[in-house]
Amino acid sequence: MGTRGREIVGMDVDKLIGKLNAALADEWLAYYQYWVGARLAKGPMRGIVSSELNEHAGEELEHAEILVERILQLGGKPILNPKDWFEKTNCGYDTPMDPSTMSLLEQNIKGEQCAIDVYVKLMNEVKDADPITYNIIVDILEDEVQHEEDLQAIFEDIEMMKEKHICA
Ligand SMILES: [Fe+2]
Ligand SMILES: [Fe+2]
Numbered sequence: 776m777g778t779r780g781r782e783i784v785g786m787d788v789d790k791l792i793g794k795l796n797a798a799l800a801d802e803w804l805a806y807y808q809y810w811v812g813a814r815l816a817k818g819p820m821r822g823i824v825s826s827e828l829n830e831h832a833g834e835e836l837e838h839a840e841i842l843v844e845r846i847l848q849l850g851g852k853p854i855l856n857p858k859d860w861f862e863k864t865n866c867g868y869d870t871p872m873d874p875s876t877m878s879l880l881e882q883n884i885k886g887e888q889c890a891i892d893v894y895v896k897l898m899n900e901v902k903d904a905d906p907i908t909y910n911i912i913v914d915i916l917e918d919e920v921q922h923e924e925d926l927q928a929i930f931e932d933i934e935m936m937k938e939k940h941i942c943a
Protein backbone atom coordinates (compact mmCIF):
# COMPACT_ATOMS: atom_id res chain seq x y z
CA MET A 776 0.00 0.00 0.00
CA GLY A 777 1.19 3.52 -0.78
CA THR A 778 0.46 5.56 2.34
CA ARG A 779 0.55 8.96 0.65
CA GLY A 780 -1.23 7.50 -2.37
CA ARG A 781 -4.09 6.51 -0.10
CA GLU A 782 -4.15 9.87 1.70
CA ILE A 783 -4.67 11.87 -1.48
CA VAL A 784 -7.94 10.11 -2.23
CA GLY A 785 -10.68 12.60 -1.43
CA MET A 786 -13.34 10.10 -0.45
CA ASP A 787 -13.94 7.22 1.95
CA VAL A 788 -11.24 4.81 0.78
CA ASP A 789 -12.78 1.71 2.36
CA LYS A 790 -16.08 2.41 0.61
CA LEU A 791 -14.21 2.87 -2.65
CA ILE A 792 -12.40 -0.45 -2.13
CA GLY A 793 -15.81 -2.09 -1.54
CA LYS A 794 -17.04 -0.73 -4.86
CA LEU A 795 -13.91 -1.87 -6.67
CA ASN A 796 -14.39 -5.33 -5.18
CA ALA A 797 -18.00 -5.39 -6.41
CA ALA A 798 -16.71 -4.55 -9.90
CA LEU A 799 -14.07 -7.27 -9.50
CA ALA A 800 -16.83 -9.81 -8.75
CA ASP A 801 -18.66 -8.64 -11.89
CA GLU A 802 -15.56 -9.08 -14.02
CA TRP A 803 -14.93 -12.66 -12.87
CA LEU A 804 -18.55 -13.64 -13.42
CA ALA A 805 -18.54 -11.96 -16.83
CA TYR A 806 -15.28 -13.74 -17.63
CA TYR A 807 -16.78 -17.16 -16.91
CA GLN A 808 -20.07 -16.40 -18.64
CA TYR A 809 -18.12 -15.50 -21.80
CA TRP A 810 -15.60 -18.30 -21.45
CA VAL A 811 -18.16 -21.05 -21.07
CA GLY A 812 -20.49 -19.48 -23.67
CA ALA A 813 -17.66 -19.52 -26.22
CA ARG A 814 -17.44 -23.28 -25.74
CA LEU A 815 -21.19 -23.97 -25.80
CA ALA A 816 -22.15 -21.84 -28.81
CA LYS A 817 -24.28 -23.55 -31.47
CA GLY A 818 -26.14 -22.23 -34.48
CA PRO A 819 -25.70 -19.34 -36.92
CA MET A 820 -22.18 -17.88 -37.04
CA ARG A 821 -20.99 -20.09 -34.23
CA GLY A 822 -17.31 -19.66 -35.15
CA ILE A 823 -17.51 -15.87 -35.13
CA VAL A 824 -19.62 -15.76 -31.97
CA SER A 825 -17.33 -18.20 -30.23
CA SER A 826 -14.16 -16.28 -31.01
CA GLU A 827 -15.76 -12.96 -30.06
CA LEU A 828 -16.92 -14.34 -26.70
CA ASN A 829 -13.47 -15.80 -26.10
CA GLU A 830 -11.82 -12.47 -26.85
CA HIS A 831 -14.20 -10.66 -24.49
CA ALA A 832 -13.48 -13.25 -21.78
CA GLY A 833 -9.78 -12.37 -22.00
CA GLU A 834 -10.54 -8.66 -21.71
CA GLU A 835 -12.79 -9.13 -18.67
CA LEU A 836 -9.91 -10.98 -17.03
CA GLU A 837 -7.62 -8.03 -17.81
CA HIS A 838 -10.18 -5.74 -16.15
CA ALA A 839 -10.09 -7.97 -13.08
CA GLU A 840 -6.30 -7.61 -12.98
CA ILE A 841 -6.46 -3.82 -13.28
CA LEU A 842 -9.03 -3.61 -10.46
CA VAL A 843 -7.00 -5.87 -8.14
CA GLU A 844 -3.92 -3.75 -8.72
CA ARG A 845 -5.82 -0.62 -7.70
CA ILE A 846 -7.40 -2.31 -4.66
CA LEU A 847 -3.93 -3.31 -3.45
CA GLN A 848 -2.51 0.18 -4.12
CA LEU A 849 -5.25 1.58 -1.88
CA GLY A 850 -4.36 -0.85 0.88
CA GLY A 851 -7.41 -3.01 0.33
CA LYS A 852 -7.88 -6.74 0.08
CA PRO A 853 -9.32 -8.20 -3.10
CA ILE A 854 -12.08 -10.79 -2.79
CA LEU A 855 -10.34 -13.98 -1.72
CA ASN A 856 -13.12 -16.51 -2.07
CA PRO A 857 -15.20 -17.00 -5.24
CA LYS A 858 -18.24 -17.61 -3.02
CA ASP A 859 -18.16 -13.88 -2.32
CA TRP A 860 -18.54 -13.03 -6.00
CA PHE A 861 -22.26 -13.66 -5.79
CA GLU A 862 -22.62 -11.61 -2.65
CA LYS A 863 -20.75 -8.60 -4.01
CA THR A 864 -21.72 -8.58 -7.68
CA ASN A 865 -23.73 -5.73 -9.25
CA CYS A 866 -24.63 -7.51 -12.47
CA GLY A 867 -24.88 -11.13 -11.35
CA TYR A 868 -24.51 -14.15 -13.58
CA ASP A 869 -26.80 -15.14 -16.41
CA THR A 870 -26.61 -18.93 -16.73
CA PRO A 871 -26.34 -19.80 -20.44
CA MET A 872 -29.10 -22.44 -20.44
CA ASP A 873 -29.70 -22.02 -24.18
CA PRO A 874 -26.50 -22.48 -26.21
CA SER A 875 -27.88 -20.88 -29.38
CA THR A 876 -25.69 -18.04 -30.60
CA MET A 877 -28.54 -15.50 -30.52
CA SER A 878 -29.46 -16.35 -26.97
CA LEU A 879 -25.82 -16.14 -25.83
CA LEU A 880 -25.44 -12.80 -27.58
CA GLU A 881 -28.60 -11.46 -25.94
CA GLN A 882 -27.46 -12.50 -22.48
CA ASN A 883 -24.03 -11.00 -22.92
CA ILE A 884 -25.39 -7.75 -24.39
CA LYS A 885 -27.51 -7.43 -21.25
CA GLY A 886 -24.41 -8.05 -19.16
CA GLU A 887 -22.44 -5.38 -20.99
CA GLN A 888 -25.26 -2.88 -20.55
CA CYS A 889 -25.22 -3.55 -16.82
CA ALA A 890 -21.42 -3.17 -16.76
CA ILE A 891 -21.67 0.16 -18.61
CA ASP A 892 -24.19 1.45 -16.05
CA VAL A 893 -22.03 0.32 -13.13
CA TYR A 894 -18.86 1.94 -14.49
CA VAL A 895 -20.60 5.18 -15.43
CA LYS A 896 -21.92 5.45 -11.86
CA LEU A 897 -18.50 4.67 -10.38
CA MET A 898 -16.80 7.08 -12.78
CA ASN A 899 -19.06 9.90 -11.59
CA GLU A 900 -18.48 9.01 -7.95
CA VAL A 901 -14.67 9.16 -8.19
CA LYS A 902 -14.45 11.97 -10.72
CA ASP A 903 -13.43 14.74 -8.34
CA ALA A 904 -11.96 12.56 -5.59
CA ASP A 905 -9.60 10.08 -7.17
CA PRO A 906 -8.09 10.80 -10.60
CA ILE A 907 -6.19 7.49 -10.69
CA THR A 908 -9.27 5.33 -10.18
CA TYR A 909 -11.11 7.65 -12.55
CA ASN A 910 -8.62 6.94 -15.36
CA ILE A 911 -8.83 3.20 -14.72
CA ILE A 912 -12.62 3.26 -14.84
CA VAL A 913 -12.67 5.29 -18.06
CA ASP A 914 -10.34 2.75 -19.73
CA ILE A 915 -12.49 -0.18 -18.64
CA LEU A 916 -15.69 1.64 -19.63
CA GLU A 917 -14.28 2.16 -23.14
CA ASP A 918 -13.84 -1.61 -23.47
CA GLU A 919 -17.35 -2.36 -22.18
CA VAL A 920 -18.87 0.10 -24.67
CA GLN A 921 -16.90 -1.61 -27.44
CA HIS A 922 -18.03 -5.04 -26.20
CA GLU A 923 -21.69 -4.07 -26.36
CA GLU A 924 -21.22 -2.76 -29.89
CA ASP A 925 -19.32 -5.88 -31.05
CA LEU A 926 -22.08 -8.18 -29.81
CA GLN A 927 -24.92 -6.06 -31.17
CA ALA A 928 -23.24 -5.94 -34.60
CA ILE A 929 -23.05 -9.75 -34.78
CA PHE A 930 -26.63 -10.03 -33.50
CA GLU A 931 -27.82 -7.71 -36.30
CA ASP A 932 -25.91 -9.71 -38.91
CA ILE A 933 -27.58 -12.93 -37.81
CA GLU A 934 -31.00 -11.24 -37.91
CA MET A 935 -30.31 -10.04 -41.46
CA MET A 936 -29.21 -13.49 -42.54
CA LYS A 937 -32.39 -14.94 -41.08
CA GLU A 938 -34.53 -12.38 -42.88
CA LYS A 939 -32.86 -13.26 -46.14
CA HIS A 940 -33.19 -16.99 -45.38
CA ILE A 941 -29.47 -17.45 -45.75
CA CYS A 942 -29.62 -19.63 -42.71
CA ALA A 943 -32.39 -21.34 -40.81
FE1 LIG B 1 -15.08 -5.85 -17.96
FE1 LIG C 1 -17.28 -6.42 -21.24
